Amino acid sequence: MRIVSLVPSLTEAVAATLPGALVGATDWCTHPAGLDVARVGGSKYPDLDRVLALRPDVVLVNVEENRAQDADALRAAGVELYVTYPRTVDEALDELGRMLTALGAPGEPDWLTTARAAWAALPASATPRRAVVPVWRRPWIVLGGGTFAGDVLHRLGVANVYADDPERYPRPSLADLHAQAADLIVLPDEPYAFTRDDGPEAFPGTPCALISGRHLTWYGPSLTEAPTLLTTQLTTT
Incomplete structure (x- = not known):
């Protein structure tokens, strides 16, 4: 699968889980360090011609981070999008699991299991x-x-x-x-x-x-x- 990510956090998630699947990412995708993929501009103003030239099977986007007009333009060009929009920690953890499975991960990666445990272990705060x-x-x-x-x-x-x-x-x-x-x-x-x-x-x-x-x-x-x-x-x- 050829994946382009327009969301820095999802770039990191895919790179850590599916090495070699990423073919493109934004200029703001700084993790993991040394990621060697084509750069397609910013999250808000990606170069859509560069995205399309990479022949992605799927482009990862986020409702808040990316512009609707860019998502619409990619869809109109026949590109499949995977859209994320978590509003809570639990939603984010679950959405990451679903996304990685959809992208071909054979199971939940160790880092995601560790993250679930880390957040579940937090004590409740009596006086926020x-x-x-x-x-x-x-x-x-x-x-x-x-x-x-x-x-x-x-x-x-x-x-x-x-x-x-x-x-x-x-x-x-x-x-x-x-x-x-x-x-x-x-x-x-x-x-x-x-x-x-x-x-x-x-x-x-x-x-x-x-x-x-x-x-x-x-x-x-x-x-x-x-x-x-x-x-x-x-x-x-």
Whole structure:
């Protein structure tokens, strides 16, 4: 099977499970390191001619990460798509299993079994910390309701204060962010690369945790280490 992935986390999952099946991936597919496949541009703006030139049997896409018009154009060109859209950790684990089986994996890979066990072993949090979770600034954009990353944090004892917002990615003012009186500001390093010098200064007096955006938002082999790594990062403020 010839697979092109337009989703970085799925690129990592397929590369770890079906070596040699990937023939193309986006420029943002950084894992595994040293992946040697054709590059087809970005997730949001892939070069569809390059995708088609690779003669894929299937192209992996995500409802949130990829544009509907690109998916429609690939379908119109006769390309089969495998579409993902997990909103919770459990959905992601199950969806990965189904996808890999559909792509030809003979059984559940060890990394996926390990990831299921790692998330199942997490203790329940008695007193979750209320957090604001920016994913961009200029303008400020935060996690809202129904996101995979929001469920990751919920499982780790962090309650997103915008979890009930009807928008998946609200754009509140900085004044509104301050008015939430959150216990914690969670600052991932992607899609916006928050750092010690870029982000925390906007929230004086509130603890800020700098965390791995890949482990917060990717659903793939990174899920095996995400519980331990993120727990450590969330307590380092």
